[in-house]
Amino acid sequence: MGKYTIRVATGSSLLAGSSNCVQLWLVGEHGEADLGKLLPPLPGKETELKVEVPLYLGRLLLVKLRKRKLLLDSDWFCKWITVQGPGTQGEAFFPCYRWVQGDGIICLPEGTALTVSDDPQNLFKTQREQEVEARKTVYRWGSWKDGLILPIAGSSRQDLPRDQRFLEDKDLDFNFSLAKGLKDLAIKGTLELAICVKRLEDFKKVLVKKTPLAARVLDCWKDDALFGYQFLNGANPMLVRRSKSLPARLLLSPGMEDLQTQLEKELQAGTLFEADFSLLDGIKPNVIMFQQQYVAAPLVMLRLQPDGKLLPMVIQLQPPRHGSPPPLLFLPSDPPMAWLLAKIWVRSSDFQVHQLQSHLLRGHLVAEVISVATMRSLPSLHPIYKLLIPHFNYTMEINTLARSTLVSEYGIFDLVVSTGSGGHVDILQRAVSYLTYRSFCPPDDLADRGLLDVTSCLYGQDALRLWGIISRYVNGMVGLFYKSDEAVTCDPELQVWCREITEIGLQGAQDRGFPLCLESRAQLCHFLTMCIFTCTGQHASAHLGQLDWYSWIPNGPCTMRKPPPTSKDVTEKDVVDSLPNLQQARMQKTIVKFLGRHQPVMVALGQHKEKYFSDPGPQAVLKQFQEELATMDEEIEVRNAQLDLPYEYLQPSKVENSVTI
Numbered sequence: 001m002g003k004y005t006i007r008v009a010t011g012s013s014l015l016a017g018s019s020n021c022v023q024l025w026l027v028g029e030h031g032e033a034d035l036g037k038l039l040p041p042l043p044g045k046e047t048e049l050k051v052e053v054p055l056y057l058g059r060l061l062l063v064k065l066r067k068r069k070l071l072l073d074s075d076w077f078c079k080w081i082t083v084q085g086p087g088t089q090g091e092a093f094f095p096c097y098r099w100v101q102g103d104g105i106i107c108l109p110e111g112t113a114l115t116v117s118d119d120p121q122n123l124f125k126t127q128r129e130q131e132v133e134a135r136k137t138v139y140r141w142g143s144w145k146d147g148l149i150l151p152i153a154g155s156s157r158q159d160l161p162r163d164q165r166f167l168e169d170k171d172l173d174f175n176f177s178l179a180k181g182l183k184d185l186a187i188k189g190t191l192e193l194a195i196c197v198k199r200l201e202d203f204k205k206v207l208v209k210k211t212p213l214a215a216r217v218l219d220c221w222k223d224d225a226l227f228g229y230q231f232l233n234g235a236n237p238m239l240v241r242r243s244k245s246l247p248a249r250l251l252l253s254p255g256m257e258d259l260q261t262q263l264e265k266e267l268q269a270g271t272l273f274e275a276d277f278s279l280l281d282g283i284k285p286n287v288i289m290f291q292q293q294y295v296a297a298p299l300v301m302l303r304l305q306p307d308g309k310l311l312p313m314v315i316q317l318q319p320p321r322h323g324s325p326p327p328l329l330f331l332p333s334d335p336p337m338a339w340l341l342a343k344i345w346v347r348s349s350d351f352q353v354h355q356l357q358s359h360l361l362r363g364h365l366v367a368e369v370i371s372v373a374t375m376r377s378l379p380s381l382h383p384i385y386k387l388l389i390p391h392f393n394y395t396m397e398i399n400t401l402a403r404s405t406l407v408s409e410y411g412i413f414d415l416v417v418s419t420g421s422g423g424h425v426d427i428l429q430r431a432v433s434y435l436t437y438r439s440f441c442p443p444d445d446l447a448d449r450g451l452l453d454v455t456s457c458l459y460g461q462d463a464l465r466l467w468g469i470i471s472r473y474v475n476g477m478v479g480l481f482y483k484s485d486e487a488v489t490c491d492p493e494l495q496v497w498c499r500e501i502t503e504i505g506l507q508g509a510q511d512r513g514f515p516l517c518l519e520s521r522a523q524l525c526h527f528l529t530m531c532i533f534t535c536t537g538q539h540a541s542a543h544l545g546q547l548d549w550y551s552w553i554p555n556g557p558c559t560m561r562k563p564p565p566t567s568k569d570v571t572e573k574d575v576v577d578s579l580p581n582l583q584q585a586r587m588q589k590t591i592v593k594f595l596g597r598h599q600p601v602m603v604a605l606g607q608h609k610e611k612y613f614s615d616p617g618p619q620a621v622l623k624q625f626q627e628e629l630a631t632m633d634e635e636i637e638v639r640n641a642q643l644d645l646p647y648e649y650l651q652p653s654k655v656e657n658s659v660t661i
């Protein structure tokens with residue numbers, strides 16, 4: 001018994017306050033005390049309550065709270081509650097960081113992270129079970145298209161739990177920027193109706209405010225060196241791999257002996273690389289405004305020079321067909337326009353594979369699976385919930401938006417992208433079979449692709465380094481809560497969580513190397529590192545390059561309006577007629593600018609302010625993580641300053657803490 005001081009913090013967003021009073025109870029080991037009512041909480045404020053409690057509560061376990069709506073129910077965003085009372089516990093911290101809605105009772109466990117085995121007296125057993133059961137009704141698996149990994153249920157962002165919705169600042173920025181982009185598009189489209197693109201130069205009329213790298217792309221996009229560079233450090237560094245043999249699809253017809261010799265020489269030297277877009281083979285192209293669009297499935301062979309440059313040797317635009325002559329091969333020595341058009345076809349194919357496979361599926365949608373599975377399996381006092389929750393912010397909303405406006409029927413893809421109107425869904429479905437566990441772990445993925453020793457692959461260098469920093473962070477956290485492998489295998493909530501991701505969310509990913517259960521601390525750490533890297537670095541490496549590499553439309557055409565060339569007799573008009581028309585180019589510019597722009601509302605990797613852990617150990621581990629990130633950030637700044645082309649997409653200060661755009 002004695003005097004207790006309670007402090008209640010309300011979120012600072014405009015609508016975080018509430019006109020409802022809040023009833024509080026304090027639950028200790030030895031009893032429960034009614035703390036009375038809190039006046040309606042105000043945004044950004046901390047309210048203090050001093051209460052005389054007549055009974056001995058012992059160790060404080062929970063704060064229970066309930067909003068009492070009088071006339072109208074207004075949601076309240078509660079950040080945290082602290083309780084300072086008699087006894088040795090000091091100030092007890094009860095993290096919340098959630099919206100309190102309706103008039104149900106919410107239980108906030110004290111912030112010390114606990115696994116089931118950390119609670120031998122089962123003081124929190126009921127609370128954990130009830131919380132997860134409630135979450136499973138709120139966070140339900142949905143289904144967008146057959147054969148895909150699962151999304152959150154809900155067809156629009158209004159269907160999402162409020163805890164997953166954009167706060168006003170993000171909402172305002174998102175909607176205002178999008179509206180402005182679409183307004184400019186409409187105005188320009190009207191004012192410049194008469195303008196058409198006759199020459200490649202004309203695409204300069206469709207140029208966003210250029211980033212320094214976008215300016216270089218504009219100047220050097222025709223160069224073979226920049227074409228090859230993009231496979232290592234461009235918008236999509238996920239496709240290129242070192243060749244282990246000459247690809248079977250690469251048929252070399254008579255007269256190509258020199259090329260054959262060169263390819264074999266590079267192969268023997270271990271300097272032959274390939275980018276194979278077979279994922280696109282047979283994809284039904286879109287029809288836009290009654291005009292047939294076109295898709296190809298190129299193969300590019302490249303050689304790695306001693307100076308680190310990756311240079312194209314040959315481009316095959318389509319795979320061989322039975323009963324047809326071998327596909328035409330395009331060479332750097334071909335007439336310039338023919339070689340340029342072949343490279344443009346590769347760039348347009350890379351746009352499709354990048355945006356659908358690397359960015360949307362492997363970035364956005366896999367991050368969503370991890371977040372939904374976590375919300376359905378782990379109670380808020382579980383240490384792994386506390387570790388991961390900061391990396392889920394806004395992902396469900398941005399993905400629901402993507403499903404309802406970007407890749408939806410009559411969405412942006414249907415409107416202006418060559419793989420729209422169903423081809424894009426086929427590509428996503430095919431790409432699911434490549435969602436292997438190893439491909440989500442850069443040390444394994446880069447080894448499998450033969451890139452570990454390619455020092456000019458800055459994506460690879462930075463991905464390995466960031467993976468290592470996240471791995472040490474995860475190991476630090478796991479070491480605090482799991483003292484043995486047995487502790488991992490004996491954590492039922494953890495095992496359910498892992499299975500929920502692999503078997504349910506990723507739809508049988510155990511067939512692709514993902515674990516169905518976790519049998520050691522090392523395995524848990526690897527899995528957690530993959531989760532955090534996917535939600536942060538992997539998405540950033542696929543997202544951040546859009547503005548740099550797709551602002552100049554010919555370097556990343558969203559569609560192609562003519563079939564791939566079948567002869568080398570190519571004019572600039574053939575090239576321009578193949579590229580997106582002005583309206584399509586403007587739409588691409590608008591969306592790329594909107595998605596790729598600097599995000600004013602952004603939390604950088606590891607910089608979340610929410611305090612989910614009240615124990616000092618995790619806070620020290622987080623601090624160490626932040627220090628290592630800061631060192632990496634500074635060293636990337638220094639490195640980039642000496643580079644002709646900087647690589648920034650895995651620079652920690654530019655990597656978001658979750659997938660939000």
Ligand SMILES: CCCCC[C@@H]1O[C@@H]1C/C=C\C/C=C\C/C=C\CCCC(=O)O
Nearest residue numbers: 355359360401402405558587588591661
């Ligand atoms: C011209 C086509 C541009 C394509 C843009 C990108 O294809 C990418 C998809 C990958 C991830 C996108 C994820 C989220 C975006 C969500 C919403 C965008 C809203 C755009 C709109 O509403 O118009």
Ligand SMILES: [Ca+2]
Nearest residue numbers: 015016017075
């Ligand atoms: Ca409110």
Ligand SMILES: [Fe+2]
Nearest residue numbers: 359364543661
């Ligand atoms: Fe993104």
